[in-house]
Amino acid sequence: MPLKITLAPEEKIIVNGAVLANAGHPATLTVLNQAQILRGKDILTEAEATSPATRIYFVLQCLYLFPDRAEDYRRAAEGFLADYAAAAPSGTAIVATIVEQLTAGHIYQALRAARKLLAHEKEILAHVSDPA
């Protein structure tokens, strides 16, 4: 099942660890086999991973992009997920989905679910008058 990706000029993408940037006009690529692909706009740098949910997203992203150290990232992800669920029980359902996908080995789906957690955290932090 080929995957069609359209890249705007200057847009970056990572494919199996190789970072590619579109140097010219808008381009359309077709990826013909399974690969670890993530668009630049979906990538979180370590400096941005400052809150409970962003940390979860960050380690899941690393788990997806860098399978060599999967064990460490998976352990870190589990710790952060447990922390999050403990702090904000209303996010339990999303956390459960992520854990379920991880257990099934669907890292990309887990990462997709973690985006919902980012939104969830944003909504909850909006209730705190003085966001730290």
Next chain:
Amino acid sequence: MADIKLTATSRANLLSLNQTTDLANRTQSRLSTGLKVGSAIDDATAYFASKSLSDRSSDFATRKGEIDQGISSLKTALSATESADKILKQLKGVAISAKTADTATKADLTKQFSDLLGQLNSLLGDASYQGTNLINNDGDQKLTVRFSEVTTAELTVDARDLRAGALITAGGGASATGSEILSALLAAANSAGAQAAGFSAIAASRLITTIDSITAAVDTAVSAVRATASNLGSNITLLQTRSDFSKNYINALTEGSDKLTLADLNEEGANLVALQTRQQLALKALSFAGQSEQSVLSLFN
């Protein structure tokens, strides 16, 4: 273990880790239930207050179910009365056409008249809902709908008898068959006493008055059916109102119960902020990604 000395820093770290574990354990049980207060141990007052609200809500939900069943039961009876009304109109038509019919047709109309009465009775017999028939009755059936667990508020709808023999009281009793009723009608209207042969047996001189008295009897039956329909209709409206009230009340109870126990967003917000700080301070390495991974990700800055 007194010979092991802990520095103040590691003591503080241990303490914070212990607290984190406590928090995690406490929320483990919240996770399984999705509720902030999951058992009486968490917060006894809130737990029992919430439980009594949700119990009452589920009691009401059961009652609402019964009310809705009652509505269905009454609607069944109501739609049967509408069909009965139609059959009676047909009866009247048959009787009126007998005024001008020839002998052969009269015999035919006689059969139609008895058949229609039979149809009316079998239609009413089919109008039962969950074993209760409110319009075909020997007098002992009734529908009772209770509105709540606490009060004795209830609605009782007594069954009415709309069978042809009960509506047309000329003779033969409530459970009379169509031909018996027709005979009784003809006997009452036709003093000559020739009733067995039906319309064709009525003497020409008495034909019009006889038919008129038959249609009058049918008219009386129609009014009785309509009175029943209107009584059923107003009871349906009443039950509908009760059902709506129950629905709103159940929502209010559920909401109240949830407010007491569901996780509160302000508290969760505070928890997340605290967690953020704790994750930065706790013994977890802040840098997860190795050197090579970091350099890859830094390309996306």
